[in-house]
Amino acid sequence: MPEPLETPPPAPAAAEAPSEAMVLARQAASGDGSATAKLLRLLAPRMSRVVRAVLGAGNPDVDDVLQLSLIGLVQALPAFRGECDPAGYAATIAVRTALASRKRTKLQRSRVADDVEPDTQLGHEPSPPEHADAERRKELVRELLAELPPEQAETLAMRVMLGWSREEIAEYTKAPVNTVRSRMRLAKEALKRRIEADPALLAALEVP
Numbered sequence: 274m275p276e277p278l279e280t281p282p283p284a285p286a287a288a289e290a291p292s293e294a295m296v297l298a299r300q301a302a303s304g305d306g307s308a309t310a311k312l313l314r315l316l317a318p319r320m321s322r323v324v325r326a327v328l329g330a331g332n333p334d335v336d337d338v339l340q341l342s343l344i345g346l347v348q349a350l351p352a353f354r355g356e357c358d359p360a361g362y363a364a365t366i367a368v369r370t371a372l373a374s375r376k377r378t379k380l381q382r383s384r385v386a387d388d389v390e391p392d393t394q395l396g397h398e399p400s401p402p403e404h405a406d407a408e409r410r411k412e413l414v415r416e417l418l419a420e421l422p423p424e425q426a427e428t429l430a431m432r433v434m435l436g437w438s439r440e441e442i443a444e445y446t447k448a449p450v451n452t453v454r455s456r457m458r459l460a461k462e463a464l465k466r467r468i469e470a471d472p473a474l475l476a477a478l479e480v481p
Contacts, residue, residue: 291355298359301350309350312359313343319360320346320367326434327371329412338374342367357444364435365445372418372426379419413474417464425460428453 291299294315300308317339324339325332345366353362414433418426427446431437439457443450468474 292359294359295355298350298353298362299355302353302355304351309347312350313346316346316360316363317343320363323364323367323435324371327368327415327418327430328375329415334374334378338371339367341374342370345370361441361445365431368427368430368435369423372423372430375415376419379416414464417467417474420467421460421463424448425456425463428456429460429464432457 294312297308297312297315301312320342321335321339324335324342328335328338342363346363349362349366353359418430421429424446428442431442431445432439437445439450439453442448442453446453448456
């Protein structure tokens with residue numbers, strides 16, 4: 274009787290090729306100027322979307338904050354070790370830059386006692402009431418982010434504005450998942466207290 278044929282061992286899985294962004298980021302981190310320029314062109318659209326999500330599309334500072342975010346990315350590249358997705362790395366820098374800009378703007382407004390909201394979207398083209406209310410609620414949340422401690426504001430923005438999971442936030446902020454969870458809880462509690470203390474905000478956000 275012929276001996277049964279041995280089942281050959283499975284072929285080793287081919288290593289996944291690094292993405293274009295990863296290749297460029299590693300080259301840029303080593304000082305390659307051409308790779309840096311290509312990486313910026315590749316990541317700029319996503320960073321722009323992040324800035325607009327945090328500031329609001331109608332904010333007049335969007336372009337300036339995007340430029341600051343790109344500069345921040347260039348300055349941070351020497352520390353990039355390829356341990357995370359370059360797009361997420363860049364988005365994290367954009368979130369931090371946008372939040373810092375919003376906090377500065379809020380401080381400037383408080384100093385001049387200016388109640389005008391230059392970045393509100395309600396003065397643009399007329400829109401259905403439901404859409405206008407939704408946009409106003411988003412804008413109020415953006416304004417409240419400027420009142421939170423940086424780590425809490427960053428975590429909440431990534432979770433709410435960008436839709437990142439707790440694990441993704443932990444990866445890009447270099448914080449344990451439990452820390453991310455704690456920051457989310459503290460941020461929500463702070464926002465709830467702020468909203469409940471202001472009847473106008475309570476009504477605008479339709480908080481029961």
